Amino acid sequence: MEKANILSYLPIIIVSIIFLISILYCYICYSKTGQNLKKLFNILSGFKKDELNFRFKEFDSALAGNDYVKSIWEEFKSTLVFSESVALVDDNNQEYSYQNVSSSVQDIQTAVDPLYFFNEETLIKSRFNYKLIQTMPTILTGCGPLFTFLNIALAFRIIDFSTPENTLSSISEFMVSMQIAALVSVVAVGASLIYLFLERVLYNKICKSKLINVQNRINSLFTSTSSEKFLFEMLRESKIQNNSTQNIINSIPIQFKSAFNESVGANLVPYLENLIFGLNQLNNELKNNTKTNNTDVVDELF
Numbered sequence: 001m002e003k004a005n006i007l008s009y010l011p012i013i014i015v016s017i018i019f020l021i022s023i024l025y026c027y028i029c030y031s032k033t034g035q036n037l038k039k040l041f042n043i044l045s046g047f048k049k050d051e052l053n054f055r056f057k058e059f060d061s062a063l064a065g066n067d068y069v070k071s072i073w074e075e076f077k078s079t080l081v082f083s084e085s086v087a088l089v090d091d092n093n094q095e096y097s098y099q100n101v102s103s104s105v106q107d108i109q110t111a112v113d114p115l116y117f118f119n120e121e122t123l124i125k126s127r128f129n130y131k132l133i134q135t136m137p138t139i140l141t142g143c144g145p146l147f148t149f150l151n152i153a154l155a156f157r158i159i160d161f162s163t164p165e166n167t168l169s170s171i172s173e174f175m176v177s178m179q180i181a182a183l184v185s186v187v188a189v190g191a192s193l194i195y196l197f198l199e200r201v202l203y204n205k206i207c208k209s210k211l212i213n214v215q216n217r218i219n220s221l222f223t224s225t226s227s228e229k230f231l232f233e234m235l236r237e238s239k240i241q242n243n244s245t246q247n248i249i250n251s252i253p254i255q256f257k258s259a260f261n262e263s264v265g266a267n268l269v270p271y272l273e274n275l276i277f278g279l280n281q282l283n284n285e286l287k288n289n290t291k292t293n294n295t296d297v298v299d300e301l302f
Contacts, residue, residue, distance in 0.1 A: 011147030011184045015140065019191040022136040026199050029128040030206040036068040037123065037210035044217040052108055052221055053082070069123070076117040080222070081109040114218045123214070124207050133199065137192040144188030151181030 063073040155177030159170045
């Protein structure tokens with residue numbers, strides 16, 4: 001009889017142990033994830049949007065060195081679009097302005113919403129056995145009917161109709177066992193409800209709040225742009241580059257003429273002047289020699 005009583009209370013003990021282990025596992029998983037999210041938020045907090053352009057290499061190294069978010073960051077980085085500047089030149093070959101490729105947005109843009117990469121599934125649920133945590137209420141609830149019918153089956157074994165005394169005693173024990181059987185279901189359902197409440201509280205307090213901070217921070221660092229806007233910016237960039245190329249082509253003859261004149265003036269003209277000067281000197285000497293040699297002949301003729 002004592003063994004039967006111990007077996008009757010054993011299901012309640014099992015349900016309680018399952019409940020405690022489930023809560024402990026849930027807390028450990030959420031705590032570890034919350035710590036990683038906090039570290040990620042601290043990394044993101046060390047950078048500002050207006051300085052991310054020239055600190056991007058440092059930013060990239062910081063996230064690539066974080067094993068928790070490394071793979072997600074590599075995927076997200078491939079969607080980034082960096083703003084560049086193109087110098088426009090007028091017809092007189094004078095630089096007059098720097099035109100950003102993205103005039104409306106001068107920061108690092110992304111063609112995909114950051115939340116597509118940094119979300120609950122990638123940062124929280126995929127980091128541990130989240131399905132098991134969500135299944136535990138069902139397991140606890142299922143333990144109720146299972147152990148209830150088990151207790152009922154054991155209770156029927158207690159009944160003894162051999163004598164009136166045994167009948168009264170066995171019926172009394174049978175009723176106690178039936179109460180315990182009903183209590184198992186109550187404990188199982190109650191444990192399931194308590195688990196659901198605690199799991200939601202722990203999730204929102206430890207994980208979800210830190211995830212929202214990370215998402216808000218990542219959204220503040222990068223400017224999202226639609227595909228249509230991105231294509232428009234590419235078209236605009238192409239037009240700006242065509243304008244710059246056309247101005248360069250138009251300025252080539254002027255630049256060539258200027259360079260040729262400078263080269264001739266600096267090198268060829270002095271050389272020609274020296275050459276002409278030498279020829280003039282030689283010509284004058286020849287004339288002087290000719291006049292000297294022909295003086296006597298002319299005098300003899302006249």
